[in-house]
Amino acid sequence: MRKLVRLNWLGGSAGWLWLVIVMVPLYWIVVTSFKDQSAYFSQNPFALPNAPTAANYLLVIQSDFPRYFVNSVIVTAGTIIPAVTISFLAAYAIVRGAGSRFLAGANGLFLMGLAIPLQATIIPVYLLIIRMRLYDSLLAIVLPSIAFAIPLSVLVLTNFIRDVPKELFESMRVDGATEWGMLRKLAFPLTRPALVTVAIYNGLGVWNGFLLPLILTQSPEQRTLPLALWTFQGQYSVNVPAVLASVVLTTLPIVILYAVGRRQLLSGLTAGFSR
Amino acid sequence: MVFPALLMFVVFGVLPLIGVLVLSFAQWDGLGAIRPAGMANWGSVLSDPGLPHAIWVTFEIMILSWAVQTPVSLLIGTFLAGRQRYRGFLAVLYFVPLLLSSAAIAITYKALLDPNFGLGAGLKIGFLTQDWLGESGLAVAVVIFVVSWQFIPFHSLIYQGGVRQIPTSMYEAAAIDGAGRIRQFFSITVPQLKYTIITSSTLMVVGSLTFFDLIFVLTAGGPGDATRVLALDMYKRGFQANLMGPASVIAVLLVLIGLALALLLRRLGGSTTASQQEGA
Numbered sequence: 001m002r003k004l005v006r007l008n009w010l011g012g013s014a015g016w017l018w019l020v021i022v023m024v025p026l027y028w029i030v031v032t033s034f035k036d037q038s039a040y041f042s043q044n045p046f047a048l049p050n051a052p053t054a055a056n057y058l059l060v061i062q063s064d065f066p067r068y069f070v071n072s073v074i075v076t077a078g079t080i081i082p083a084v085t086i087s088f089l090a091a092y093a094i095v096r097g098a099g100s101r102f103l104a105g106a107n108g109l110f111l112m113g114l115a116i117p118l119q120a121t122i123i124p125v126y127l128l129i130i131r132m133r134l135y136d137s138l139l140a141i142v143l144p145s146i147a148f149a150i151p152l153s154v155l156v157l158t159n160f161i162r163d164v165p166k167e168l169f170e171s172m173r174v175d176g177a178t179e180w181g182m183l184r185k186l187a188f189p190l191t192r193p194a195l196v197t198v199a200i201y202n203g204l205g206v207w208n209g210f211l212l213p214l215i216l217t218q219s220p221e222q223r224t225l226p227l228a229l230w231t232f233q234g235q236y237s238v239n240v241p242a243v244l245a246s247v248v249l250t251t252l253p254i255v256i257l258y259a260v261g262r263r264q265l266l267s268g269l270t271a272g273f274s275r
Numbered sequence: 276m277v278f279p280a281l282l283m284f285v286v287f288g289v290l291p292l293i294g295v296l297v298l299s300f301a302q303w304d305g306l307g308a309i310r311p312a313g314m315a316n317w318g319s320v321l322s323d324p325g326l327p328h329a330i331w332v333t334f335e336i337m338i339l340s341w342a343v344q345t346p347v348s349l350l351i352g353t354f355l356a357g358r359q360r361y362r363g364f365l366a367v368l369y370f371v372p373l374l375l376s377s378a379a380i381a382i383t384y385k386a387l388l389d390p391n392f393g394l395g396a397g398l399k400i401g402f403l404t405q406d407w408l409g410e411s412g413l414a415v416a417v418v419i420f421v422v423s424w425q426f427i428p429f430h431s432l433i434y435q436g437g438v439r440q441i442p443t444s445m446y447e448a449a450a451i452d453g454a455g456r457i458r459q460f461f462s463i464t465v466p467q468l469k470y471t472i473i474t475s476s477t478l479m480v481v482g483s484l485t486f487f488d489l490i491f492v493l494t495a496g497g498p499g500d501a502t503r504v505l506a507l508d509m510y511k512r513g514f515q516a517n518l519m520g521p522a523s524v525i526a527v528l529l530v531l532i533g534l535a536l537a538l539l540l541r542r543l544g545g546s547t548t549a550s551q552q553e554g555a
Contacts, residue, residue: 124294
């Protein structure tokens with residue numbers, strides 16, 4: 001391993017200070033979520049609860065959060081699987097068809113999508129969803145989310161497929177493999193890490209997404225977790241421990257994922273930026 | 276094979292982009308018929324004193340949050356690029372804010388900063404019991420702080436990757452020449468990270484145009500219009516006042532500002548392909 005000489009003390013103190021800034025709110029959220037309301041007002045905010053209670057979590061669960069959780073899972077999986085699949089197909093076609101003006105144009109279009117804040121197109125998306133009679137359904141969130149995920153996914157995946165040596169394709173072709181066969185047996189296994197990366201990056205974005213559910217749905221049955229958090233907070237704003245329990249509960253699945261696959265999650269988060 | 280992706284992107288990406296331009300010349304309440312309105316929306320929005328204010332707030336938050344995030348992320352990224360064990364442990368904790376949704380973060384800080392029920396009241400520290408979200412200047416500062424809290428981990432991660440690409444030999448040569456650590460940081464680390472800085476800044480700047488959910492939940496644009504950034508202005512005109520035409524004008528402005536800033540930053544740093552090769 002390389003050992004670099006660095007600016008130690010300044011970086012070091014910034015590092016520890018930042019740790020405090022990150023951890024204080026997080027610690028406060030968790031500790032408070034186990035207090036009842038009277039303990040919340042009487043105890044020191046940072047003290048461990050005198051009489052820990054799970055009542056806040058019970059209240060959150062009884063407020064239909066399991067349903068919102070399922071909705072979020074459906075929306076996230078329903079976005080990521082098709083988005084990564086079609087982006088992979090497009091990236092494969094763009095790399096293998098280098099020289100085609102049509103494919104270069106398509107690629108240019110996707111790249112343009114990276115520079116534009118797509119949220120600014122929300123009003124026509126809303127119009128489109130109404131006209132397709134999809135308003136207030138989970139599919140209304142899924143379809144635009146897929147489209148918004150495409151530009152970065154295609155960019156990252158084309159970079160990866162491009163790294164597959166041409167000779168491998170060539171030798172498979174000589175052996176009589178079709179393009180489809182090469183895609184399945186060569187490009188797919190070799191780009192698997194990139195597919196995971198792209199899926200994580202977009203998955204987290206969709207899981208935490210707020211604007212699309214806010215605008216494209218309205219009934220409680222279609223609520224996803226971030227939106228549910230917001231309405232729950234509106235209802236129980238005085239009951240701070242319960243609000244914080246809802247924050248903990250909705251973040252828990254991601255924290256578990258983080259604990260299991262930290263490296264993959266982090267490399268997924270900087271998809272295409274630091275590589 | 277490119278068709279499924281192309282179809283989806285054209286229908287829900289390109290078409291709406293053209294649509295937003297068309298709608299900026301139309302009158303629509305979000306439910307009824309869409310009627311052509313000529314230049315009326317543009318005229319009314321551009322002469323609205325609320326617009327310069329929204330643009331000002333957007334840029335204020337963009338620039339100040341950039342100025343806070345960049346040095347801190349650079350320092351932390353450099354710090355984390357070291358491979359000592361304890362730094363690995365710290366890194367696990369550092370990145371936790373990345374996992375939370377903007378809604379969750381905004382809700383947490385809203386509760387935490389509440390002057391009557393929040394942390395300040397609990398600790399009985401006068402400084403903390405200010406009406407953080409009820410006073411204009413403070414509310415802007417809070418937004419900038421929360422944005423930094425949320426995104427510094429992400430940018431530190433980018434810088435960490437960048438610093439690890441710098442050849443060790445450069446530091447060794449500098450050490451032989453007698454350069455101290457601070458000197459090395461400014462003479463090697465920072466210049467070598469040029470493209471990383473551009474990439475990270477572009478993401479910060481263009482990303483700040485879309486800080487919708489955080490501000491919406493945290494302050495809803497208030498107090499008054501103190502934190503009413505363009506994205507929020509678009510939402511409020513469109514989906515609360517049901518004026519989709521003027522809201523589309525704001526959306527077009529957002530797209531134009533985003534494109535202009537992305538191009539400007541790209542100019543500053545050569546091409547984006549260079550920034551991608553850097554970390555390859």
